[in-house]
């Protein structure tokens with residue numbers, strides 16, 4: 001890392017983002033300097049915080065124990081490098097230098113520019129039409145969130161969203177317009193949920209939002225806000241509404257399958273009680 005060949009690497013983000021966790025580089029860099037950020041990461045990801053940090057930086061999986069050990073060594077190595085170079089090479093360079101040249105614990109560094117990494121991540125995880133997360137990402141995320149919810153007794157909420165009378169939209173305006181409507185509703189959902197929420201295309205014209213650490217009342221408020229935003233959206237003079245089914249984990253409902261079933265029942269209630277409504 002000290003030779004010229006590697007100098008240009010400093011301007012490149014060497015991060016292959018963790019596909020499921022999407023930890024932003026800025027957060028990773030901040031976590032090194034700012035104990036409050038590291039603590040927040042630990043609160044959110046519990047024992048996996050260090051493993052995720054390293055996975056995001058290197059795209060290599062290490063056990064949580066190893067990761068904690070490496071992370072502390074990287075922080076020290078970063079300080080030494082900064083002193084030796086009389087400038088800050090950045091936490092990414094320090095990490096790769098430590099992993100490749102000092103601990104030799106990474107057989108081959110995966111070096112990818114940040115822009116390319118983001119593109120790969122987006123293409124691998126997001127549905128092209130709605131730009132919401134794909135069903136496969138949703139399944140993994142929900143499973144994981146349910147496990148966390150049970151372990152830490154913090155509820156996760158699930159909102160299932162089904163566009164009303166969408167067949168009629170396709171039949172009246174054509175599939176291309178139908179696609180435009182779906183894309184616009186995807187944008188509307190993405191723009192309306194929190195950073196920590198996971199909006200996804202559940203299938204066809206059915207969408208979903210996973211809301212970690214969210215109680216029923218909050219989930220209902222957010223669903224109601226989404227419902228009214230969808231209702232207010234106009235795409236090429238087409239207006240649609242959507243029905244919402246909300247469920248949260250409880251002592252009885254604590255796995256992904258049960259949570260989906262419960263949200264699906266609520267969605268069915270919303271449909272049979274006249275659509276364009278939120279039920280739980």
Ligand SMILES: Nc1nc2c(ncn2[C@@H]2O[C@H](COP(=O)(O)OP(=O)(O)OP(=O)(O)O)[C@@H](O)[C@H]2O)c(=O)[nH]1
Pocket residue numbers: 129162163164165166167168170174175176177178179182203204205271275
């Ligand atoms: N344009 C478009 N249409 C889709 C897509 N995915 C699913 N659909 C359509 O969504 C429609 C869903 O129709 P139904 O399941 O009958 O439901 P609905 O008409 O919305 O009726 P309710 O759910 O009872 O309100 C079907 O016509 C599907 O072809 C898509 O990606 N693009």
